Amino acid sequence: xxxxxxxxxxxxxxxxxxxxxxxxxxxxxxxxxxxxxxxxxxxxxxxxxxxxxxxxxxxxxxxxxxxxxxxxxxxxxxxxxxxxxxxxxxxxxxxxxxxxxxxxxxxxxxxxxxxxxxxxxxxxxxxxxxxxxxxxxxxxxxxxxxxxxxxxxxxxxxxxxxxxxxxxxxxxxxxxxxxxxxxxxxxxxxxxxxxxxxxxxxxxxxxxxxxxxxxxxxxxxxxxxxxxxxxxxxxxxxxxxxxxxxxxxxxxxxxxxxxxxxxxxxxxxxxxxxxxxxxxxxxxxxxxxxxxxxxxxxxxxxxxxxxxxxxxxxxxxxxxxxxxxxxxxxxxxxxxxxx
Amino acid sequence: xxxxxxxxxxxxxxxxxxxxxxxxxxxxxxxxxxxxxxxxxxxxxxxxxxxxxxxxxxxxxxxxxxxxxxxxxxxxxxxxxxxxxxxxxxxxxxxxxxxxxxxxxxxxxxxxxxxxxxxxxxxxxxxxxxxxxxxxxxxxxxxxxxxxxxxxxxxxxxxxxxxxxxxxxxxxxxxxxxxxxxxxxxxxxxxxxxxxxxxxxxxxxx
Numbered sequence: 001x002x003x004x005x006x007x008x009x010x011x012x013x014x015x016x017x018x019x020x021x022x023x024x025x026x027x028x029x030x031x032x033x034x035x036x037x038x039x040x041x042x043x044x045x046x047x048x049x050x051x052x053x054x055x056x057x058x059x060x061x062x063x064x065x066x067x068x069x070x071x072x073x074x075x076x077x078x079x080x081x082x083x084x085x086x087x088x089x090x091x092x093x094x095x096x097x098x099x100x101x102x103x104x105x106x107x108x109x110x111x112x113x114x115x116x117x118x119x120x121x122x123x124x125x126x127x128x129x130x131x132x133x134x135x136x137x138x139x140x141x142x143x144x145x146x147x148x149x150x151x152x153x154x155x156x157x158x159x160x161x162x163x164x165x166x167x168x169x170x171x172x173x174x175x176x177x178x179x180x181x182x183x184x185x186x187x188x189x190x191x192x193x194x195x196x197x198x199x200x201x202x203x204x205x206x207x208x209x210x211x212x213x214x215x216x217x218x219x220x221x222x223x224x225x226x227x228x229x230x231x232x233x234x235x236x237x238x239x240x241x242x243x244x245x246x247x248x249x250x251x252x253x254x255x256x257x258x259x260x261x262x263x264x265x266x267x268x269x270x271x272x273x274x275x276x277x278x279x280x281x282x283x284x285x286x287x288x289x290x291x292x293x294x295x296x297x298x299x300x301x302x303x304x305x306x307x308x309x310x311x312x313x314x315x316x317x318x319x320x321x322x323x324x325x326x327x328x329x330x331x332x333x334x335x336x337x338x339x
Numbered sequence: 340x341x342x343x344x345x346x347x348x349x350x351x352x353x354x355x356x357x358x359x360x361x362x363x364x365x366x367x368x369x370x371x372x373x374x375x376x377x378x379x380x381x382x383x384x385x386x387x388x389x390x391x392x393x394x395x396x397x398x399x400x401x402x403x404x405x406x407x408x409x410x411x412x413x414x415x416x417x418x419x420x421x422x423x424x425x426x427x428x429x430x431x432x433x434x435x436x437x438x439x440x441x442x443x444x445x446x447x448x449x450x451x452x453x454x455x456x457x458x459x460x461x462x463x464x465x466x467x468x469x470x471x472x473x474x475x476x477x478x479x480x481x482x483x484x485x486x487x488x489x490x491x492x493x494x495x496x497x498x499x500x501x502x503x504x505x506x507x508x509x510x511x512x513x514x515x516x517x518x519x520x521x522x523x524x525x526x527x528x529x530x531x532x533x534x535x536x537x538x539x540x541x542x543x544x545x
Binding site for chain 1: 340341342343344345346351352353354355
């Protein structure tokens with residue numbers, strides 16, 4: 001009988017419509033887990049948990065989820081420092097929906113040890129190039145992640161880059177508000193940050209910035225001559241004026257973001273009305289304001305739990321305060337329902 | 340919503356309470372098992388019915404000769420009853436001849452003299468299958484002479500008198516004056532010869 005119950009592998013499983021999923025975001029500071037249900041189009045948060053971080057590059061160890069967080073399928077997202085995310089343009093012949101992997105690797109400028117995938121954003125008319133949202137991640141990291149789910153529930157249903165997965169959560173939370181606007185989404189984490197420009201809810205530019213809370217702590221520790229723990233404490237309570245240190249870290253990266261903003265505005269003939277920030281870095285006081293000042297744009301806060309029904313006692317007050325850290329996990333689950 | 344899924348289809352696997360193969364095997368095996376179980380039940384029922392049939396057949400084999408004997412005896416009884424009915428009918432259909440003759444004798448006046456009287460009974464059928472077949476049909480005739488001034492009237496009066504008698508009226512449905520004529524010659528003045536015929540309708544009489 002055990003042999004009969006053995007799990008199967010097959011090519012046609014991706015078309016399955018899920019009603020319940022666990023969204024898992026393997027981030028630098030922790031593993032964020034949300035269990036969600038889709039009841040006739042209504043999203044329900046049934047459980048949420050924060051597990052210890054998984055170190056990438058190590059041995060694949062089976063992930064033990066709490067019993068109340070387990071479902072048959074999981075939508076995975078992870079923060080990949082080596083990942084490449086880009087909006088690429090290329091001619092797409094005939095009725096094709098995808099580019100060959102070799103062409104994608106060429107466009108993303110990655111080698112064969114990267115796994116690549118892309119999604120058609122806009123098909124070009126005539127001789128115009130088509131636009132693709134593309135991502136590349138190291139193969140060994142994918143193998144490690146899949147190795148955490150060798151058999152039994154949950155079975156991986158999808159794998160995304162966290163810096164893109166959070167967009168689904170934003171569209172669910174604020175899609176209606178931004179449907180006629182051009183906005184910038186800024187997801188800032190521990191080690192990397194991502195930005196996504198949306199015009200009328202269509203992705204027009206994505207990018208990754210190699211900075212996060214870790215870099216700010218390091219800079220602060222250097223400037224103040226304190227250890228990393230104390231620097232983290234100063235960052236969170238702002239007992240000392242650290243504006244100059246923060247500005248020196250933020251400025252070069254936000255300058256790149258400003259350039260991207262100007263580029264989008266010129267290319268799309270629009271004006272970026274608002275910058276929506278999310279991610280663990282935004283939990284630090286006044287970071288959002290400083291980002292707004294540097295970008296000369298209004299900054300908006302949002303929560304991935306908006307437009308989601310939360311089951312009784314599924315969300316503790318402590319978790320609710322850290323809602324923004326779960327954007328990618330929620331986004332991965334929502335994406336899984338909508339696939 | 341654009342979504343870059345880095346998972347390959349070959350890396351996706353089915354996960355549920357049981358595997359798809361198991362579900363498929365269950366879907367195939369369950370009807371077969373169900374059919375087998377139902378067939379088994381039917382076979383058992385058939386065996387039980389067969390056993391019951393054998394028992395019934397042995398009981399029947401024992402009872403059948405007795406039943407045949409009973410039927411035979413019953414048939415004899417029916418025949419006997421029919422014969423008795425025939426006898427009863429025959430007995431009932433016999434006319435009371437003596438009483439009839441007494442009635443004739445009482446009805447004849449002094450001026451009428453009977454020269455001939457015939458009384459005859461015959462069965463309507465030669466085969467007596469039913470009591471009705473034993474009904475006897477009677478024929479009655481009487482010849483005579485009437486001698487008086489009112490000889491013809493006396494004959495007619497005799498007919499009426501006879502028809503008024505109980506036995507005569509019960510045995511015959513009609514009493515016709517078949518002939519009435521004066522006797523010729525001087526010697527026969529005031530003398531008339533007559534014939535009365537009594538008949539029973541078809542199926543009539545007792």
